[in-house]
Ligand SMILES: CC(=O)SCCNC(=O)CCNC(=O)[C@H](O)C(C)(C)COP(=O)(O)OP(=O)(O)OC[C@H]1O[C@@H](n2cnc3c(N)ncnc32)[C@H](O)[C@@H]1OP(=O)(O)O
């Protein structure tokens with residue numbers, strides 16, 4: 001331990017860079033401009049995320065969030081298939097990957113391809129169920145995705161047809177891999193029974209995931225909600241950390257499985273897709289430490305403690321709040337909140353829902369007080385209510401970020417295809433200015 005502590009002290013000391021140098025060299029920390037917008041690093045036709053408008057003076061004016069998939073506004077897209085009483089995730093994936101909304105024939109053929117790919121090769125299922133010990137489903141998923149390379153005779157073929165084939169296969173297999181990994185993990189680490197169901201080709205992707213987890217013990221409403229959550233999580237432009245990772249890794253001309261495994265590593269992070277689990281853990285902490293959930297003063301004091309790094313995980317973050325682009329609202333959060341309210345009523349969890357609502361309001365207020373008046377405008381993001389919705393659906397916490405991945409693989413696939421096939425493709429390679437001093441070599445016995 002003493003050695004590790006000494007090495008760690010030395011490493012941290014060597015890492016430190018005077019913050020002022022970022023201004024001196026005009027470095028955009030986190031690839032962000034001073035007005036909180038992202039540094040423009042690419043052009044895309046896939047997702048569009050809108051959080052502010054530009055005023056005449058060039059300054060940003062916060063606005064309610066808008067999200068477009070291939071030009072289609074997300075609320076209109078979801079209302080469209082909901083009005084027809086059908087699930088929309090497969091259709092959304094088709095739209096993201098091919099650029100067009102499918103007609104009935106396209107959708108049937110695309111869905112049939114997904115169904116054909118759902119059944120995993122026996123060797124892969126056997127490995128997943130019996131050998132792939134793991135403590136975290138995101139890591140198990142990433143390891144399995146890397147393993148899929150071996151089963152793919154055309155793994156290194158970067159033609160658009162092959163990229164689409166690989167995308168459909170990943171889309172189909174993610175829910176099955178996640179369900180098997182979950183039961184494998186429960187069996188080996190929690191001493192619970194392992195339940196392995198074959199995917200059911202008569203079901204939509206959302207229904208099939210619930211079926212693989214719970215058998216027939218789910219309702220139509222629950223399947224509709226999961227389908228909606230998948231649609232809302234499917235894509236978010238090229239700049240979000242995991243899609244950008246997909247693009248960076250793909251730009252080096254590597255294979256699909258390596259790029260998607262890297263994206264999974266990114267999505268797992270607590271500041272990105274992993275925030276849905278962090279929110280639930282934070283809420284448990286708040287519920288334990290705030291005696292009267294209806295007392296706004298007490299809730300506010302606890303949120304201030306979190307911001308001061310004196311409560312919850314000591315990071316100073318209120319999880320599920322804030323976004324790189326959205327300001328006044330995240331449209332996905334607005335849609336999920338509607339469902340969270342309905343579910344809370346149905347499941348008798350209104351007190352908890354009310355606590356979420358007050359944190360949604362008090363969190364940003366505490367943040368502005370803490371950061372001062374020039375701080376960025378923040379509101380709850382997609383991860384704020386998603387965990388609560390999944391809890392109400394009886395989905396275990398370990399699956400929250402994997403569900404995000406089941407959805408987002410559609411967006412990653414689209415970004416990979418765009419990156420690999422673009423005629424303007426170039427390896428992504430920004431610069432780091434070295435700010436250390438040059439040193440003369442010292443022989444080992446004189447150090
Ligand atoms: C699917 C998704 O990925 S949605 C995002 C999920 N992540 C979370 O919910 C985690 C909590 N939120 C955050 O950490 C941030 O808001 C992010 C990571 C989502 C966006 O980060 P950024 O756009 O980089 O915010 P940015 O760093 O510009 O924010 C400005 C300041 O506000 C702070 N801040 C932003 N959000 C929060 C928050 N929720 N709690 C506390 N402080 C925050 C930042 O730490 C930063 O402080 P600094 O200037 O002292 O470094």
Ligand SMILES: O=C([O-])CC(=O)C(=O)O
Pocket residue numbers: 049235236239240241272323324325381382
């Ligand atoms: O856009 C971002 O930075 C994060 C996000 O909301 C997402 O990827 O869904």
